[in-house]
Amino acid sequence: MRPDILPQLVNGPEGDPAVYANFKYERRAILFDMGDLHLMSARSLLKLSHVFVSHAHVDHFIGFDQVLRLHLGRSKTLDLYGPPGFSDHVEAKLRGYSWNLVENYPHDFRLCVFEVGEGPLQAASFSCRERFSRTPLASLEPLSENPVILDEPGLRVSAILLEHDIPCLAYALEEKQHINVDKVRLEALGLRVGPWIRLLKEAVMNGEPESSQIRVLASGEDGAEREMSLGALREEILRVSRGQKIAYVTDAAFTDGNVEGIVGLARNADILFCEAAFSEEDRIRADERRHLTAHQAGWIARRAEARRLVPFHFSPKYHGRLEVLYEEASRAFEREVGS
Numbered sequence: 001m002r003p004d005i006l007p008q009l010v011n012g013p014e015g016d017p018a019v020y021a022n023f024k025y026e027r028r029a030i031l032f033d034m035g036d037l038h039l040m041s042a043r044s045l046l047k048l049s050h051v052f053v054s055h056a057h058v059d060h061f062i063g064f065d066q067v068l069r070l071h072l073g074r075s076k077t078l079d080l081y082g083p084p085g086f087s088d089h090v091e092a093k094l095r096g097y098s099w100n101l102v103e104n105y106p107h108d109f110r111l112c113v114f115e116v117g118e119g120p121l122q123a124a125s126f127s128c129r130e131r132f133s134r135t136p137l138a139s140l141e142p143l144s145e146n147p148v149i150l151d152e153p154g155l156r157v158s159a160i161l162l163e164h165d166i167p168c169l170a171y172a173l174e175e176k177q178h179i180n181v182d183k184v185r186l187e188a189l190g191l192r193v194g195p196w197i198r199l200l201k202e203a204v205m206n207g208e209p210e211s212s213q214i215r216v217l218a219s220g221e222d223g224a225e226r227e228m229s230l231g232a233l234r235e236e237i238l239r240v241s242r243g244q245k246i247a248y249v250t251d252a253a254f255t256d257g258n259v260e261g262i263v264g265l266a267r268n269a270d271i272l273f274c275e276a277a278f279s280e281e282d283r284i285r286a287d288e289r290r291h292l293t294a295h296q297a298g299w300i301a302r303r304a305e306a307r308r309l310v311p312f313h314f315s316p317k318y319h320g321r322l323e324v325l326y327e328e329a330s331r332a333f334e335r336e337v338g339s
């Protein structure tokens with residue numbers, strides 16, 4: 001499978017947690033956690049549609065200000081998800097600045113914040129033109145009733161609550177089906193890729209009829225457009241397979257409840273980003289700080305039958321000898337781990 005969603009650690013395994021998942025055929029990206037984001041370009045951050053925050057510890061949330069600053073003056077809604085109490089954290093961040101004059105901005109930037117967990121849960125919007133005052137929104141159902149927190153035609157995001165002294169969220173993003181374009185067939189038909197590929201995929205995911213006409217782009221310098229039926233395009237150039245699954249797990253104590261939850265959430269993930277803060281040699285410290293060791297991360301990934309494990313959130317004490325953590329995770333996972 002050639003993935004359409006390309007997730008990567010923003011700050012490597014040692015820096016603040018943040019995974020940026022770029023959508024190859026869309027002007028869109030999703031972020032898991034918002035630690036320090038200064039390495040990200042403005043262009044990349046402006047593609048964000050949704051941000052899923054595990055918890056509001058500073059190393060997971062300090063990038064909020066950069067995202068806010070970049071989006072001011074733009075016409076956009078950004079959805080943020082976080083644990084119970086998260087809307088208060090966002091509101092407190094916003095209250096830290098003066099917001100006179102913004103009500104006249106020609107474009108409105110709006111944050112929609114959804115708390116995820118067990119009730120009572122809050123949801124609220126904060127709009128630039130309203131000086132980021134809080135407006136209540138309909139809240140999500142508790143996770144025990146519905147673990148799916150975002151459901152779109154093409155993808156879904158599920159969450160579980162982890163115990164990390166405070167509630168902390170782990171997330172899984174799944175494409176409902178994976179739709180690949182056969183480039184050889186595409187060229188043989190005299191077509192070339194363009195934004196129409198995304199529209200075609202959306203039409204398939206929305207279950208539109210085979211007779212629907214799709215505007216396609218011809219190859220060649222003039223790049224003329226013509227129409228083809230959805231049915232013909234599906235038959236000729238699309239290959240549909242199981243969707244891609246990306247799981248993001250951080251800041252979890254090694255408890256039976258957490259392990260069972262993570263194994264279920266990350267089952268058969270194509271990529272599992274899993275914290276591995278300490279080595280087994282520091283197991284006691286890992287337990288005290290409510291973090292996983294590299295061995296535990298590898299063992300959980302193997303039990304979940306994840307295809308790839310990317311360990312991260314390494315403690316600074318291993319700087320210069322990261323192989324200790326990579327080798328330990330690899331041994332427990334019984335295959336190479338990625339970076």
Ligand SMILES: [Zn+2]
Pocket residue numbers: 057059060251313
């Ligand atoms: Zn952390």
